[in-house]
Amino acid sequence: MGYFDVPEIEYTRYSNRQLAAVPLAVLAVALLVLSGSFLVYGTPVQLGMDFAGGAELTIQTTSSEEEINDAFSVEPDSIQSIQAPGVENQYTVQFAGIDDEDAIQELTGQAEANLAQDGDAAIVQQESTASPGFAAQTQQTALLGLAVAFLGMSVIAFLLFRTFVPSIAIVVSAFSDIVIPLAFMSIADIPLSLGTVAALLMLIGYSVDSDILLNNHILRREGDFYESSHRAMRTGITMTVTSMMAMLVMGISAYLFGVELMASIGIILFVGLAADLMNTYMLNMSMLRWYKFHGVRS
Numbered sequence: 001m002g003y004f005d006v007p008e009i010e011y012t013r014y015s016n017r018q019l020a021a022v023p024l025a026v027l028a029v030a031l032l033v034l035s036g037s038f039l040v041y042g043t044p045v046q047l048g049m050d051f052a053g054g055a056e057l058t059i060q061t062t063s064s065e066e067e068i069n070d071a072f073s074v075e076p077d078s079i080q081s082i083q084a085p086g087v088e089n090q091y092t093v094q095f096a097g098i099d100d101e102d103a104i105q106e107l108t109g110q111a112e113a114n115l116a117q118d119g120d121a122a123i124v125q126q127e128s129t130a131s132p133g134f135a136a137q138t139q140q141t142a143l144l145g146l147a148v149a150f151l152g153m154s155v156i157a158f159l160l161f162r163t164f165v166p167s168i169a170i171v172v173s174a175f176s177d178i179v180i181p182l183a184f185m186s187i188a189d190i191p192l193s194l195g196t197v198a199a200l201l202m203l204i205g206y207s208v209d210s211d212i213l214l215n216n217h218i219l220r221r222e223g224d225f226y227e228s229s230h231r232a233m234r235t236g237i238t239m240t241v242t243s244m245m246a247m248l249v250m251g252i253s254a255y256l257f258g259v260e261l262m263a264s265i266g267i268i269l270f271v272g273l274a275a276d277l278m279n280t281y282m283l284n285m286s287m288l289r290w291y292k293f294h295g296v297r298s
Contacts, residue, residue: 019286030183048191071114081258
């Protein structure tokens, strides 16, 4: 069995400003990306069918995904191969923002006309739609869930430590852990859906776990600052890196099998956990060290 050894970082070589500079710079870039996307497209992150409404066709065809993409006058937002026992050559094709019945019938006709291969015509097995009104309501519910989860996490942090700096360090780190993956989603054209919102909710839990572990070791356990920090890092980094590898394997496996949603969740969690490592052991660490040596007055 392999052994993961967490090295002891010489934090004394770096000032608090140096430690905080990198995560704050990455956070600033992420906020700029989201702001630019909002100004150009009207939303910080591309909205999937769950939140924008639209049409979905289930098609049986021997054509490739590239040929399916080229078969329509409107570019599909998502093409996913259906992986299930006894199911072959079936795809779900999503068109966000389309809910007009005539437009859907036109897309169905295009699929049947343009995706014939070797004499086998494409068969549109199912048509489904989500109205913009229902999608907007779903979007509000999901965003409310994120806001409530973040607020609840903030309240728990303040109740646990009852001191401003350690508590705000947890909140700032968790905020950055959410913003950075959102910016990555904007750059990588990963749409915001119910599945990716679930990934963001999981990141809030991961972030709180690693930050509270660090704060608790430094503020409530015996030993000097650096000894306590390394003790927390041995546990926290091992857990986070293990989770990152699991999410990476899940994302790659899902991508190879054509399960787009699971692949998106895997890569979002991988990026978010990498951001959590940086924010916990650089940004949070710098704020705790300032509090421990300069902010506390005996």
